[in-house]
Amino acid sequence: MKRYKIGAGLLCAALIGTTIAGCGGGGTTAAGTGDSGGTTTETAKTDPKKVVKLKFWGGVPIEAGPQEVMDAWNAKNPDIQVEYVRFVNDDPGNLKLDTALMAGQEVDLYANYALSRVKKRVDANLAADLSAYKDYDIDAKMGPDAKQWQLDGNYYGLPTKKSMSFLWLNQAMLDEAKLPVPPLDWTVDDLRTYAAKLKKPNVWGYVQWNGEPTGPLDGSIAAMGLTKSDGTSNFNNPYWQKGLQTMFDMMHKDKSMPSYGEQLTSKMPIDTMFLKGEAAMLGAGEFIFRNSNNLKDYPRSFKITFATTPKVEADQKDFKYSGGGLGDVISINPKSANKEAAWKFLKWYADGGMLPMAAGGRIPSSKSVNADDAIQLMLKGVESTYDLDTLKKIMFGDLPVVQLDIPQQVVDARKEEYEKYFLNKQDIQTTLQNMEKRHNDFIKQNKK
Template identity: 65%
Template sequence: MKKKWLLGAASVMMVAGLLAGCGSDNGGNNGGNGNANGGATEGNGAQSAGGSDAGSGTGEKIKLTLWGAVPEEAGAQAVLDDWNKANPDIQVEYVRYVNDDPGNLKLDTALLTGQDADLYMNYTLNRLQKRVDAGTAVDLSGSGYDIDGQMGPDAAQWKIGGKYYGIPTKKNMGFIWLNKKMLDDAGLPVPPIDWTWSDLRDYAKKLTKDGVYGLLQHDAMFTATIDGTVAGLGLTKPDGSSNFDNDLWKQQFQILHDMMFVDKSTPEYGEQLTSKMPVDTMFLQGEAAMLSAGEFIFRNANNLKDYPHDFQIAFATIPKVTADQKDYKYAGGLGDVLSVNAKSKHQEAALKFAEWYADGGMLPMASGGRIPSSKSVDNKQAMDLMLKGVEDKYDADSMNKVVFGSFPSFQLAVPQQVLDARKEEYEKYFLNKQDLDTTLANMAKEHEELTKK
């Protein structure tokens, strides 16, 4: 599928928008894909839309709680203020959770208890799948809201068992952020669309100097290339065995390892992990020439009061592994999937809010890079909100080509247990506790075993 993001006209100059929660993930983003795997139905606990609202029609005020990873000050509270002012009979409160493992566990616990969690955001397909399996996501098939019609063909990547258990509300984007002044000083052009990890390594070496990394990566984007690679290759080989030991993964892991330990152009994995590097802040402070991240960084890049910077930002795609790599897919598509908790006592009211949010209610978050995906939203209005007062801080040409280009995207349909096992193995390699061949073999073996289970 193609993610088709509207290009701004010359008068708009540029636009941007991705991802996740705190990223990520992975993310956003991230995070952070392929077609959704099926099997989830009402039989496993998931419910159809249409639960009754306690107090509805009695004059009792309904109180809903929305869980999301966007900071309140990044537009989330403004969204709820708009809704609450216009809907005194249905008041919505916001609970922020961090889009990491502990944060998602906190949300899942709240969903299962049915207390104070009526609506919630999903930032990855595997997290949504888990919630469908747990019976905490309403099947929206009978809700009357036309997700395909409103959100376009990319929305189908979020189907589970052929059904929607949430509304994909925004355009996701993942790319390389570039300090254009540093590129110019090094005599380097903005990278072409079809560049590779070898090209990126060369750029990073030339851009690295005292106090400046050539490349930083947000956690949510760490696996963007390997995910995009296997999304194109397929999760399994023709004989049914895992594709997690493919040669392209081996090449990319080796390049990144060399960048850490040979070139010193990107932080060592252990250092970044233990120090919890604020990579977006470091990039905006001029401590890195390139940053792999999603559109969620716009909320900081546009905040010149707290993150002042005097350079223009340009953009490049997440690179392929090799120039001749076929069927490579890019981190992107649609994201911020808003679901209704099947255990909520106010499902009808929650769905009413979700539809309003998706069809324009979320616009106050555009300044932080969250561009609505609904066709009911005026894209130029969202673009203007995002770039208001910071138009000169971005390179218009690369923004239009990359941020709002048209690229094949994915949502990786892999269970969380598989991703956790994969991460455990590649961390051993990047911490120099395990060689690369063993790492790839273990990832493939665990993928096969967990899939059988």
């Protein structure tokens, strides 16, 4: 897999002007697990001068499992105490993490949620090469899907969970509209039709997770290829045009999904909206389970069923579902003074230590963990509120999956262009031409 070098200097330049103060543990850090060293009798006997303190940055709310994980580790390992620091997995949150890494603040381990983020951090020398550790066979433990996260044949992070992007659907609203559960091979045209039929006063037909506004399209783009046979950009292609136009029409013509501008400015809590019955369909992933399983704070009377992300065209060849395979890739900061301790914790975390997070939809990918046990933990007490057949078929089935392999700079550039289109600031042809040009410029600038 080709990597594009940007260097630490360029990333530093990108961070100039960003306020570094507050990027550490203050404000978003979980208190109690790192500084106290635990409260067990065993911990009390440990020489505090010899206690290694690690900080693990992740995007999962601490109450959705990380606190239990830290408590379990800290109770058993008085000599290595781990503190969890929350960052939000969006552009500002990832910038906060990158700033902390570059500024030399306390980050020993951190989670990556996109391949493009891993690439950018590796190119800036912010992720340790895990091939230095010979006591853990990542391929054997995690299976063939782990290779999607390799860069030049090496791992710079350990993928720790099963991952899948899919659609959540309100079964009661489907029944009311007399619509069947969508088939595996449905299309964006079908999605548009469903959304139009499901919308009603105060109910959106479809909402899409903010972090992946084009998530339903990425599998189709990957199937066509990101570059042509001559090595130039393939962004100006019929799939992108059809997919973007369909989403635009759903926003501005059908009004079956929120406009992009409205969703951004109001910071719509789209998962909460779906669970409250204010949207019939939600495009997201397994991380929504942390809220959908919480019937106390998010009560609902309807059953949830599931569908795949749609294709752009029904007859696509070599189609793979985007965002699938493995995820939650945990990297070690090469600047950490305690890399060996971080590696010890990471192995434990991957091989079952992360199980308390299963209730939030995070199923460990390690073969050391019984998947059935993890699934039972994920759905414990709420099994009847889901269509288990569609869940197993999609999240735990044998669907072909792909992680979209685009450098973060290109991800950002294409987002800037389609945002202009969704906001009605430029037409589709200009959008596609600009995406293609900016991708080609990047390719030229980074040729080896």
